[in-house]
Amino acid sequence: MLNDNSFVQQVAPKLTTAAAPKTCVLKSAIYVILAEAHVLVTFKTNAYSDITMFGDSAVTLLKLMGQSGNVPGAIMAPDIAGALETLRSGLARLDANTPVDDGSLPADGSSDEKPPVALSTRAGPLIELLEAAQASQENVLWDQ
Secondary structure, eight states, X not given: OOOHHHHHHHTHHHHTSSOOHHHHHHHHHXXXXXXXXXXXXXXXXXXXXXXXXXXXXXXXHHHHTTSOOOSSEEEOGGXXXXXXHHHHHHHHHHHHHSOOOOXXXXXXXXXXXXXXXXXXXXXXXXXXXXXXXXXXXXXXEEEO
């Protein structure tokens, strides 16, 4: 498997050999996808400690909150209650559609593979931050 840098060096230049605008758009999309995978997003409010998470998880949680997913961004204090409720209901829908552990990983721990961290688990600190901001009537900001 190619690492991100070798992918960009080997594959992306070939995408622009044709003069069609579609290839330029595709090349740009590849760069955006690769860049977004390595971005850290930090959520900030005066009512709670800063929370930092990987960009892909942060964007997914932002979209579950009803936000655009753009980084940087903000939620004003009066809008936090609605965003928090939307996030909770979105996570509940995801949890309901997530399959239960099928036992594919050995129970004795002999596998080196670790199960992925559920998005609802990753959302815990962000939910606490939103609750604190709501209680203190503080805005929430996020950026890279």
